Amino acid sequence: MQMLKADFENKLNTLSGEVNAALDRLFREKCDTALFDSMRYSLSAGGKRIRPVLLLAFAEAFGLEREKAMDFALSLELIHTYSLIHDDLPCMDDDGLRRGRPSNHVVYGYAGALLAGDALLNAAFELMTSCRTVPAENALAAAGYISSTSGRLGMILGQSLDLDDAAKTVEERTELSLLKTGAIIRGACVGGALLAGVRDQEMLSAAETYAKCLGLAFQMRDDILDVTSTAEELGKPIGSDAEEDKTTFVSLLGIEKTEEEINRLTQTAINAVAGIDRDGFLSALVTALAGRKS
Amino acid sequence: MQMLKADFENKLNTLSGEVNAALDRLFREKCDTALFDSMRYSLSAGGKRIRPVLLLAFAEAFGLEREKAMDFALSLELIHTYSLIHDDLPCMDDDGLRRGRPSNHVVYGYAGALLAGDALLNAAFELMTSCRTVPAENALAAAGYISSTSGRLGMILGQSLDLDDAAKTVEERTELSLLKTGAIIRGACVGGALLAGVRDQEMLSAAETYAKCLGLAFQMRDDILDVTSTAEELGKPIGSDAEEDKTTFVSLLGIEKTEEEINRLTQTAINAVAGIDRDGFLSALVTALAGRKS
Numbered sequence: 001m002q003m004l005k006a007d008f009e010n011k012l013n014t015l016s017g018e019v020n021a022a023l024d025r026l027f028r029e030k031c032d033t034a035l036f037d038s039m040r041y042s043l044s045a046g047g048k049r050i051r052p053v054l055l056l057a058f059a060e061a062f063g064l065e066r067e068k069a070m071d072f073a074l075s076l077e078l079i080h081t082y083s084l085i086h087d088d089l090p091c092m093d094d095d096g097l098r099r100g101r102p103s104n105h106v107v108y109g110y111a112g113a114l115l116a117g118d119a120l121l122n123a124a125f126e127l128m129t130s131c132r133t134v135p136a137e138n139a140l141a142a143a144g145y146i147s148s149t150s151g152r153l154g155m156i157l158g159q160s161l162d163l164d165d166a167a168k169t170v171e172e173r174t175e176l177s178l179l180k181t182g183a184i185i186r187g188a189c190v191g192g193a194l195l196a197g198v199r200d201q202e203m204l205s206a207a208e209t210y211a212k213c214l215g216l217a218f219q220m221r222d223d224i225l226d227v228t229s230t231a232e233e234l235g236k237p238i239g240s241d242a243e244e245d246k247t248t249f250v251s252l253l254g255i256e257k258t259e260e261e262i263n264r265l266t267q268t269a270i271n272a273v274a275g276i277d278r279d280g281f282l283s284a285l286v287t288a289l290a291g292r293k294s
Numbered sequence: 295m296q297m298l299k300a301d302f303e304n305k306l307n308t309l310s311g312e313v314n315a316a317l318d319r320l321f322r323e324k325c326d327t328a329l330f331d332s333m334r335y336s337l338s339a340g341g342k343r344i345r346p347v348l349l350l351a352f353a354e355a356f357g358l359e360r361e362k363a364m365d366f367a368l369s370l371e372l373i374h375t376y377s378l379i380h381d382d383l384p385c386m387d388d389d390g391l392r393r394g395r396p397s398n399h400v401v402y403g404y405a406g407a408l409l410a411g412d413a414l415l416n417a418a419f420e421l422m423t424s425c426r427t428v429p430a431e432n433a434l435a436a437a438g439y440i441s442s443t444s445g446r447l448g449m450i451l452g453q454s455l456d457l458d459d460a461a462k463t464v465e466e467r468t469e470l471s472l473l474k475t476g477a478i479i480r481g482a483c484v485g486g487a488l489l490a491g492v493r494d495q496e497m498l499s500a501a502e503t504y505a506k507c508l509g510l511a512f513q514m515r516d517d518i519l520d521v522t523s524t525a526e527e528l529g530k531p532i533g534s535d536a537e538e539d540k541t542t543f544v545s546l547l548g549i550e551k552t553e554e555e556i557n558r559l560t561q562t563a564i565n566a567v568a569g570i571d572r573d574g575f576l577s578a579l580v581t582a583l584a585g586r587k588s
Contacts, residue, residue, distance in 0.1 A: 027446070035446060035454040086412060091404035110385035114408070115454050118380060118415065122445035125419040129438035136430035143437075144423035151416035152321070152329060160329040160409050 003280030008288065011281055015056050015066070016049040022070050023077060027123070038108040038116035039123075042081050045099045050289065051076035051188045054214075057285065058192030058207055061276045068133035072142055072195055075124035076188050079150050082120035083184075085113050087159065121150075134195055142195035146187040154183030170252050174216060177249075181222075182215025189214075206272045210282065213269035217262045217290035223248035224258055229294060266290045297574030302582065305575055309350050309360070310343040316364050317371060321417070332402040332410035333417070336375050339393045344583065345370035345482045348508075351579065352486030352501055355570045362427035366436055366489055369418035370482050373444050376414035377478075379407050381453065415444075428489055436489035440481040448477030464546050468510065471543075475516075476509025483508075500566045504576065507563035511556045511584035517542035518552055523588060560584045 003011075023043055027036050052073035059069035088095040088103040089110065096106050105113035128143040148154060158180025161167070167176040189211035190204055198204060227250055249258045270283040277283050297305075317337055321330050346367035353363035382389040382397040383404065390400050399407035422437040442448060452474025455461070461470040483505035484498055492498060521544055543552045564577040571577050 029447070033451065033454065035451060039446065082412075086408060089408065091408060111457055112454075114380060114383065114385060115450055115457075118376075118411075119446040119450045121412065121415055122441060122450060125423075126438070126441040126445055129419075129423070129434055129441050136434045140423055140430045140434055144420070147416060147420040147423050151420055152333065152413040153323070156409055156413045156416060157327065157329060160327065160406075163405055163409075 003284040005284075007279075008281065008284040011279075012053065012285070012288075015053045018066065018070070019049045019052040019056070019073060019077065022074055026074065034108065034112060035115060035119060038104060038112050039120055041107060042085050042098075042104045042116065042120075043077070045081075045101055047077075047080075047099060049077060051080050051184055054185065054188035054211075054285070055192040055195075057281055058189045059196045060192075061273075061278070061282065062193050062196035062198050062203070064134070064192075064196035069192060069195055071127045071131040071133070072139075072146070072191060073188075075127045075146065076184060076191075078120045078124040078127070079146075079155075079187075080184060082117040082124075083150075083155060083159070085117040085120070089113060092159075092163070124150075135197070138195050138197050141199075142191045145194055146191045149183040149187035149191075154179055154187075158183065165246060167247055170249070173247060173249055173252060177216055177219040178212060181219045182212055185215040185218070186211040203276070206276065209272035210269045210286065213265040213272070214286045214289065217265040217269070217286065220249045220258050220262050220265075221290055221292060223250045224255055225292075225294065226250070228255070262290050297578040299578075301573075302575065302578040305573075306347065306579070306582075309347045312360065312364070313343045313346040313350070313367060313371065316368055320368065328402065328406060329409060329413060332398060332406050333414055335401060336379050336392075336398045336410065336414075337371070339375075339395055341371075341374075341393060343371060345374050345478055347579070348479065348482035348505075349486040349489075351575055352483050353490045354486075355567075355572070355576065356487050356490035356492050356497070358428065358486075358490035363486060363489055365421045365425040365427070366433075366440070366485060367482075369421045369440065370478060370485075372414045372418040372421070373440075373449075373481075374478060376411040376418075377444075377449060377453070379411040379414070383407060386453075386457070418444075429491070432489050432491050435493075436485045439488055440485045443477040443481035443485075448473055448481075452477065459540060461541055464543070467541060467543055467546060471510055471513040472506060475513045476506055479509040479512070480505040497570070500570065503566035504563045504580065507559040507566070508580045508583060511559040511563070511580065514543045514552050514556050514559075515584055515586060517544045518549055519586075519588065520544070522549070556584050 026043070027039050029036075055073040055076055056066045056069055059072075060066055084098060085104045087093050088098055089105055096103055098104070103113070104116060108116065125143070125147070128139065128146065131139045150156070158176055161176055162180055167173040186208060189207040193204055193207045226248065249261070253261065266286050269286040273282045320337070321333050323330075349367045349370055350360045350363055353366075354360055378392060379398045381387050382392055383399055390397055392398070397407070398410060402410065419437070419441070422433065422440065425433045444450070452470055455470055456474055461467040480502060483501040487498055487501045520542065543555070547555065560580050563580040567576045
């Protein structure tokens with residue numbers, strides 16, 4: 001079924017609001033250390049909380065109450081945030097600005113940002129392995145899957161390949177995006193299903209297809225926004241890809257063809273979850289993210 | 295009981311040999327990427343494999359076969375290795391030499407070393423959460439405990455505090471050592487017990503006391519070796535602590551008093567595990583590590 005725009009926005013705000021409230025409660029112990037400050041600084045920088053929202057939505061679609069999935073949802077935001085901190089470091093992308101604020105290392109120094117990133121990745125696994133709201137088998141299955149998407153065969157491999165700017169064709173750019181951006185999104189969708197106890201391969205494949213299409217469409221939209229958006233809308237300098245002569249979907253396909261691909265991927269994602277997307281939220285979400293303006 | 299020196303060395307070599315063989319089998323997928331090379335480079339640099347050996351020994355002491363505990367044992371070496379790679383980075387200790395070989399970033403570059411460290415930490419959790427040789431409850435309990443010792447309240451907090459060289463008294467130096475060096479050793483000992491299904495608080499406390507004493511004695515020996523050893527024995531420049539005017543147990547207590555403390559801690563560790571150390575290996579191990587020459 002199709003969800004009304006107002007209902008979609010309402011549910012999205014509810015879910016991201018729950019995530020933000022839970023994030024606010026993290027790392028309140030010994031809050032006087034620079035390490036904790038640095039972790040909270042980057043976590044509180046905002047962002048759309050897409051990954052935790054996806055995990056909550058998939059867990060719920062398969063019958064698990066959202067509050068029982070919250071620790072895993074937060075874990076994905078911690079992993080995402082650590083990857084941004086490390087990506088922004090001088091030895092990586094050397095970005096001084098993130099979401100309109102100074103990057104972590106600009107505020108807390110190189111070593112402070114390095115350790116905050118390490119601690120956030122570690123904390124993600126602390127949350128997942130201390131989760132007692134679901135049977136241990138389900139927690140272990142979800143944590144195992146998520147860790148495989150965030151690691152050397154997933155996101156980190158993507159970061160490593162991206163360093164060499166090795167993607168020169170559409171196929172290579174696709175493969176890279178499925179790793180660097182897509183892997184964690186896959187972790188969120190399939191991880192949410194596993195956490196809810198799903199073991200049926202067809203159901204897990206549906207979540208995976210949705211995630212892959214969303215991840216790719218998301219990256220394609222990113223590439224388009226980098227050339228069409230204003231710096232204010234984007235919260236970071238525009239045209240930075242072109243300036244660095246980086247290969248993007250837009251440089252390879254042009255804007256029009258990229259838009260067509262985004263539409264095709266969005267439809268494939270919607271079809272994949274047709275059997276489980278009872279209230280239409282998953283369909284509305286991929287549509288909104290693929291068509292977003294910032 | 296007391297173990298004969300030859301029997302101890304025999305068992306130690308057997309355990310570390312099993313660990314090295316299992317480490318050699320890791321990360322053989324897609325072995326042509328720089329990321330995997332970088333991970334294997336630091337893992338194969340040798341070292342005593344103390345942390346995995348401790349986990350295996352504690353798991354075995356509580357009745358779990360060593361091969362069933364191997365994934366968790368390896369995880370500790372991955373965590374230890376990642377922490378060394380990140381510690382050696384220019385923004386941290388800026389060490390160009392590790393175990394007599396160029397540090398990871400000297401060979402693979404700053405970003406390569408950063409990502410190899412990230413990937414090793416992540417891989418540790420991949421191994422732990424994909425372990426199916428023990429009941430899920432035991433895997434989750436051990437992984438949860440280990441992750442708490444390696445994170446923002448354990449090892450990483452220690453690294454963060456050490457950056458400021460904040461430890462100026464024996465008490466502060468003790469607290470710092472229990473975090474930076476001791477936390478993972480605690481993870482190994484208590485983690486091994488939890489993996490074997492131990493939930494008895496007295497047993498877990500025994501493992502914890504042993505680990506804390508070993509961790510402290512180990513650090514004290516490190517501080518002594520830094521002033522008494524030769525560079526060849528140590529595999530790194532000697533006197534580096536004194537050169538950097540760093541506060542150590544030796545600078546605070548002198549060598550003689552530090553030796554006394556090491557003896558006291560060794561005895562406390564031996565007493566703590568009296569009820570579980572059937573073949574005397576744990577007692578011989580803390581004695582050997584606290585008295586080591588390199």
